Amino acid sequence: MAEKTYIKMDDLAVGYNGKALIRDICIDIKKGEIVTLIGPNGAGKSTILKSITRQLSLIGGKVIFDEQNLHKMNFRELSQKMAVVLTERLKTDLLTCYDIVASGRYPYTGKLGILTEEDERKVDAAMAAVHATELGPKDFNAISDGQRQRVLLARAICQDPEIIILDEPTSFLDIRYKLELLSILRDMAKRRGITVIMSLHEIDLAQKISDRIICVKGDRIYRYGQPEDIFREEMIRELYSLDNGFFDPLFGSIELPQPTGKGWSGGSADQEGSEPQVFVISACGTGIPVYRKLQKKNIPFIAGILTPGDKDYQLARLLAARVITSPDFEALAEPAFAEAAEAVHRCSRVIATDFPIGTMNRRIEELIELADREGKLERV
Amino acid sequence: MSGNAVRTTTLPGGGGYHAENFRRRSRCLLVFIIMAAAFVVITVININSGNVHISVGEIARAIFLREGTEKNLDIIWTIRLPRIIVSMILGGALALAGFLLQTFFENPIAGPYVLGISSGAKMVVAVVLLAFAQASFQVTSLTLILAAFAGSLLATLFVLVISYRVPNMAMLLVAGIMVGYICNAVTEFMVTFAEDSDIANLHVWSQGSFSGMTWTNVAVCLVVVGIGFILTMALSKPIGAYQMGENYARSLGVNIRIFRIALITLSSLLSACVTAFAGPISFVGIAVPFLIKGTMGTSKPLVVIPGCLIGGGVFCMLCDLIARLAFAPVEMNISTVTAVFGAPVVIYMMVSRRKGR
Numbered sequence: 138m139a140e141k142t143y144i145k146m147d148d149l150a151v152g153y154n155g156k157a158l159i160r161d162i163c164i165d166i167k168k169g170e171i172v173t174l175i176g177p178n179g180a181g182k183s184t185i186l187k188s189i190t191r192q193l194s195l196i197g198g199k200v201i202f203d204e205q206n207l208h209k210m211n212f213r214e215l216s217q218k219m220a221v222v223l224t225e226r227l228k229t230d231l232l233t234c235y236d237i238v239a240s241g242r243y244p245y246t247g248k249l250g251i252l253t254e255e256d257e258r259k260v261d262a263a264m265a266a267v268h269a270t271e272l273g274p275k276d277f278n279a280i281s282d283g284q285r286q287r288v289l290l291a292r293a294i295c296q297d298p299e300i301i302i303l304d305e306p307t308s309f310l311d312i313r314y315k316l317e318l319l320s321i322l323r324d325m326a327k328r329r330g331i332t333v334i335m336s337l338h339e340i341d342l343a344q345k346i347s348d349r350i351i352c353v354k355g356d357r358i359y360r361y362g363q364p365e366d367i368f369r370e371e372m373i374r375e376l377y378s379l380d381n382g383f384f385d386p387l388f389g390s391i392e393l394p395q396p397t398g399k400g401w402s403g404g405s406a407d408q409e410g411s412e413p414q415v416f417v418i419s420a421c422g423t424g425i426p427v428y429r430k431l432q433k434k435n436i437p438f439i440a441g442i443l444t445p446g447d448k449d450y451q452l453a454r455l456l457a458a459r460v461i462t463s464p465d466f467e468a469l470a471e472p473a474f475a476e477a478a479e480a481v482h483r484c485s486r487v488i489a490t491d492f493p494i495g496t497m498n499r500r501i502e503e504l505i506e507l508a509d510r511e512g513k514l515e516r517v
Numbered sequence: 518m519s520g521n522a523v524r525t526t527t528l529p530g531g532g533g534y535h536a537e538n539f540r541r542r543s544r545c546l547l548v549f550i551i552m553a554a555a556f557v558v559i560t561v562i563n564i565n566s567g568n569v570h571i572s573v574g575e576i577a578r579a580i581f582l583r584e585g586t587e588k589n590l591d592i593i594w595t596i597r598l599p600r601i602i603v604s605m606i607l608g609g610a611l612a613l614a615g616f617l618l619q620t621f622f623e624n625p626i627a628g629p630y631v632l633g634i635s636s637g638a639k640m641v642v643a644v645v646l647l648a649f650a651q652a653s654f655q656v657t658s659l660t661l662i663l664a665a666f667a668g669s670l671l672a673t674l675f676v677l678v679i680s681y682r683v684p685n686m687a688m689l690l691v692a693g694i695m696v697g698y699i700c701n702a703v704t705e706f707m708v709t710f711a712e713d714s715d716i717a718n719l720h721v722w723s724q725g726s727f728s729g730m731t732w733t734n735v736a737v738c739l740v741v742v743g744i745g746f747i748l749t750m751a752l753s754k755p756i757g758a759y760q761m762g763e764n765y766a767r768s769l770g771v772n773i774r775i776f777r778i779a780l781i782t783l784s785s786l787l788s789a790c791v792t793a794f795a796g797p798i799s800f801v802g803i804a805v806p807f808l809i810k811g812t813m814g815t816s817k818p819l820v821v822i823p824g825c826l827i828g829g830g831v832f833c834m835l836c837d838l839i840a841r842l843a844f845a846p847v848e849m850n851i852s853t854v855t856a857v858f859g860a861p862v863v864i865y866m867m868v869s870r871r872k873g874r
Contacts, residue, residue, distance in 0.1 A: 191767065
C-alpha cells in the first residue's frame with residue numbers, strides 16, 4: 138500500500154527563547170501510525186511535542202501537516218484536526234468532568250459555545266470510551282489523578298481529531314488503566330486512522346504499542362525507526378546511559394544490576410571476582426523466583442545447567458555471576474556437567490528447584506545427589 | 518412531536534449526568550430568579566426610604582404615570598432614580614471587571630481594587646480634575662472616563678509586567694497592592710498641594726460614592742457598560758476554554774494573544790467607567806463573582822457573566838442603600854459598606870479554598 142507522508146518534520150529545530158535544544162529533526166509519519174518518543178528525562182521529548190502543538194514557536198525548519206505548513210494554519214482549522222493531552226496540572230474552579238470533556242467540542246460549537254444534541258452524544262460516547270461515564274457529574278478537582286487523565290483523554294477524543302498528541306499520558310495511571318488507555322489509542326489509530334504521537338516513560342509499553350519510535354537524546358534525534366530495531370539491549374543501554382541495570386528486549390522488562398556480594402555487613406572490594414558461594418540448579422522458569430530473592434539479598438550466584446532456550450536462562454543471563462549452559466535439545470553435555478559438579482564442590486549452598494527431569498537432563502539427578510551427599514542441598 | 522421524543526431522552530429520565538446537567542441548569546435559573554426578586558425589592562426600598570419617605574403606591578404612580586406632588590417627582594426622578602440605576606450598572610461593571618481579571622490572572626482574588634487598577638484610574642482622574650480646575654475648564658463625563666481608562670490601563674500594564682517576571686499568585690497580589698499604594702500616594706500628594714476649592718469635589722469622589730448622579734451619567738454608564746457586557750458575552754466561549762489553561766485554550770483554537778488583549782481592555786474599560794463616576798470601590802469585584810459561582814455551582818462563563826452583571830448590580834444597590842440609611846442623615850462612602858460585606862466573603866473564600874486543596 139503506497140501510503141503518503143501525513144506529517145513531515147522538515148529539518149526542525151526546537152527549543153526555548155530562540156535557543157535550539159534539539160535540531161535537525163527530520164521525521165515522516167504516516168496516517169494512522171502510533172509514534173512514540175522515548176528518551177531520558179530532560180531530553181526534550183516535551184519540547185518537541187510542544188513545538189508540534191504550537192505551544193512553542195519553532196526555532197527553525199517546518200512541520201508539514203496534511204500538505205499544509207502547520208505553523209501557518211489558523212488556530213480554528215488546526216483545532217478541528219489536532220487534539221492534545223498535556224502533562225500540566227489543570228487547575229479548575231467548579232467545573233465537572235462533563236464540562237471538561239464537553240470543552241473538546243469547542244471547535245465545532247457556535248459563537249456562544251452551546252452544545253447541540255449531536256455534541257452531547259459525542260461527549261457521551263467519548264466518556265463511555267474511556268469508561269468515565271460515572272465521573273460525569275463529579276467536580277474535576279475531586280477525582281484522582283488517574284481519573285483526570287482519562288477525562289482529559291475523553292476530552293481529546295470528542296474533539297474528533299485526525300491526530301492526537303499526548304505528553305506522558307500514562308504517568309498517573311495504574312496498570313489496568315495504562316493498558317486500557319493504550320488499547321484505546323491503538324483502537325483509534327487502527328480503526329479510525331487517527332495518528333497518535335506521544336511520549337512515554339515506560340519503554341516496555343512503548344515497545345508494544347508503537348509503530349515507530351523516536352529516541353531523543355542530546356541535541357539530535359538519537360534514532361528513529363521501528364520498535365524491532367530500536368529495542369535492542371545495547372541501544373537502550375546507550376540511550377538511557379544505563380550502567381546500573383539491564384533492559385531485556387525480549388520481554389521489555391528492566392532488571393536491576395547483578396548482585397555483587399558487597400554490602401554493609403561485610404564484603405569488600407577485594408572480594409570482587411571471587412567465586413559466588415551459591416549454586417542454583419533449576420530449569421523451566423522455576424529458578425526465576427530464587428534468582429530474584431538472591432538478588433534482593435545481594436548474594437551472587439551461579440545458575441545451571443540451563444539451555445539457551447530455557448525461561449530461566451533469559452533472566453540468569455542478566456542476574457547470575459555465571460551461567461553453566463548446555464545446547465538446546467541435546468542430552469546434557471559433558472563439559473557442562475563437569476563444570477556444574479565443580480561448582481557444587483566449591484559453593485557452600487546448592488539450591489535445587491522442583492522441575493521435570495527427563496531423558497535429556499537425566500544427569501541433573503546425579504548433580505543433586507552429589508550436593509546432597511556433601512550436605513549442601515536446599516530444596517525449594 | 519418527534520422533537521419531543523428526542524428531548525425526553527436527554528432530560529431527567531435519561532439518568533446519569535444529563536439529569537445532573539438539568540439539575541444544574543435549574544439551579545442557575547433559580548439564582549437568576551432570586552436576584553431578579555431581590556432587585557425589585559431593593560429598588561422599591563431604595564426609592565421609598567431616605568430623608569423624605571415616599572410610599573410604594575406613590576412611587577409606582579410617579580414612575581409609571583409621572584403623577585404625584587412636584588416635590589416627590591423631583592426627589593424620585595432627579596435624585597433617587599438616577600442614583601439607583603447608576604449604582605446598579607456600575608456594580609455590575611465592577612463584578613464583570615473582577616471576573617475578567619480573575620480569568621486573566623487565573624487567580625480568584627484578582628480584582629480591579631486589589632490589583633491597584635482602581636487606584637491607577639483615580640490617580641489619572643485626579644490629575645485631570647486638578648489640571649482642568651487650574652485652567653477653569655468644565656470637566657465632561659467623557660473626559661473623566663477617558664482619564665480613568667488611561668489610568669486603569671497604565672496600572673494593569675504595570676501589574677502585567679511584574680506578573681510576567683514573577684509568575685506567582687502571591688507576588689501578583691503584592692505587586693497590585695504596591696501599585697495601589699503608589700498611585701494613592703501620588704493622588705494624596707496632589708490633593709495636599711491643591712487649592713481647597715479645587716479639591717472639594719475630588720475629595721468626595723475619591724472616597725467612592727454614588728451620590729449626585731444625573732441622567733447624563735446614567736446614559737453614559739449604560740452605553741459604556743452595555744457595550745462592555747455585550748463584548749464580554751461575546752468572549753464567553755474563549756473564556757470557557759481559557760479556564761482550562763492557556764495551552765488547552767490554544768489547542769482548541771483560541772488566539773491567545775488577541776484574547777488576552779481583549780480581556781485586559783474590557784476589564785480596564787469597565788473598571789474605568791466605575792472609577793470615573795463613583796470613585797474606587799473595593800471588594801465588589803472579588804466578592805460578587807465568587808458568590809455567583811458558588812451559588813450557581815459552576816464557573817461556566819455563559820451563565821456567570823450575566824450572573825455577575827445582575828449580582829453586582831443588586832449587591833451595589835444594597836450597599837448604597839445601607840450607605841445612605843445606616844447613619845442617616847450622615848452618608849457613608851460606598852467602599853465602607855462594600856468592604857464590610859465583601860471582606861468576609863474574601864476571607865471565607867481563602868479559608869474554604871485551603872480546605873479544598
